[in-house]
Amino acid sequence: MNIQSCVEVCNEWDIVSARQLGRNMAKELGFGNVDQARITTAISELARNIYLYAGNGKICIEAAEKMGKRGLKIIATDNGPGIKDIRKVMEDGYTTSGGLGAGLPGVKRLMDEFMIDSVVGSGTEIIATKWLR
C-alpha cells in the first residue's frame, strides 16, 4: 500500500513545505543528491505554477512501484482556470514567468514520466514520476 503525503499550496511558503516533503521522501527512497535536487526543483516548478496561476491546490508525494522499479511520484492538482492549449505550454520557450528552461517542459525533462490533464474552468492535474536508477 502506498502512503501519500500532501501539502496544500496557497502561498509561497507552501512551496518550501512541498519541497521539504519531496526531499524527505526522495532521501528515504535512496535517490542521490543530484536526483534529490532535480525532484525538488520539479516540485518547486509545479507548486509555483499552482501558486501563480491557480491560486491554490495541492502537491502530493508518494512512493511508486512498477515492474520491480521503485520511484517517486509527484501529483499536482488544482481547481484553477485550467490550461486552454496544453500543446503550447509544453513547448520550449513558451513561458509566462520568464524563467529560463523552466516551466512544464523543464519538469518533463527532469522527471522520467509526465502526464498532464487539464479541463478549462475546472482545473489541472499533473503526475510526474522519477525512477530510481
Added chain:
Amino acid sequence: MSDRDLIIDRYKDLLKTYLKGKSETALYKGQQFSRKLIEQQISPDDVLSDHVSVLHELFPDMSEELKDSFDFLLEVMIGYGFAYREHQSLRTRQRQLESEIEVAASMQQTLLMSDVPTVDGLDIGVKSVPAKKMNGDYFNFVKDHKSVSIAVADIIGKGIPAALCMSMIKYAMDSLPEQRMQPNLLLENLNRVVEQNVHPNMFITMLYGLYDTDLHEFYYAGAGHEPGFFYRASEDRFEDMFAKGLVLGVSRQTRYKEYQLRVNLGDMIILLSDGVTECRTSKGFIERDEIVDLIRAHMHKPAQEVVESVFNELERLQEFELRDDFTLIILKRKV
C-alpha cells in the same frame, strides 16, 4: 561499467593528475574533456555532482560544512541544467525548422523561377540571388512568336512572408493573359489583386515590359520600382529608365503610364531590384553611377557573363554578406 562510470573515472584521473602537478597540460586535458562531456550531452549539474563524488573519494576527511556547501551549490546549478536541457531541445527544433525552410525554399524555386528564354536577336542575362533562404525578388519571362515580356518585382520586406506573397503575384499574372501586351493595364489589374489580397503594410514594386522582337520597340510601365538603365550604343551613354507609378497595393484607383523605347543595335535594357543599388559597402551605400561603371567595365562580354561579373564584384564589395535579395537582368539587342 556504464558510460557514466567511465566518465566519472576519467574525470577522477584528470583531476588527480592536475592536483598532483598543477600543470597546464592537465588543465588543457580538462578543457578537452569538457568537449567530450558536451558531446555526450552531460549537463553542468551532472558534472558538478561527479566532481563532488570524486572529492568525497579523494578527501574523505572533508568537513561536514564543506560537504553541505556542495549540496547548496548543486541546488543552484540545477537551474543551469534546466536551461542547458532546454537549449538542447531548442537546437533540435531549430534544425527541424531549418530543414523545413530548406524544403519550402526549393519549392519556391521550382514554383517561381522562370526559364530565361532564347530569343532571336536578343542576348539575355539574368542573376537573381536571395539574401536569406527565400527570395523576395521575382522575375518572369513570357515569350511568343513576336515578343517577349519581362516582369521584375520586389516585395517590400524579405524572407518568408515576402516569398509567400510572391507566389500570389505569379499566379495573378498568369491569370491576366489578355493584358500581357499592355504593360500599364497589366499593372493596373495586378494592383487591384494586390490591394484586395495583401496585408496593407506589404507593398510590391514592379517593372513590367514588353519587347517587340519584330519592331524592336520596348514598352514598359513601372509601379514604384527601382529605375533600370537604358544603354544607348550610338551615344555610348547610360540613361535612367524612369517609370512613374505608385507601388502596387496602395490604392485601388492607381493608374499607370506606358513608356516606349526604340532599341537599336547594341543597345541594352538593364532591369534590377533595389538589392543591387542598396548594396552597403564599408564606404556606405553604393551609387547608381558605380553600378553603371561596373556594367560598363564588363559590357563587352555576353549578357550572362556581365550580370555574373557585376554580382561577383558587388558581393566582394559587401564582404560576401548580402543584405537584400539581388536581381539583375540585361537584354542586349545583338542583331
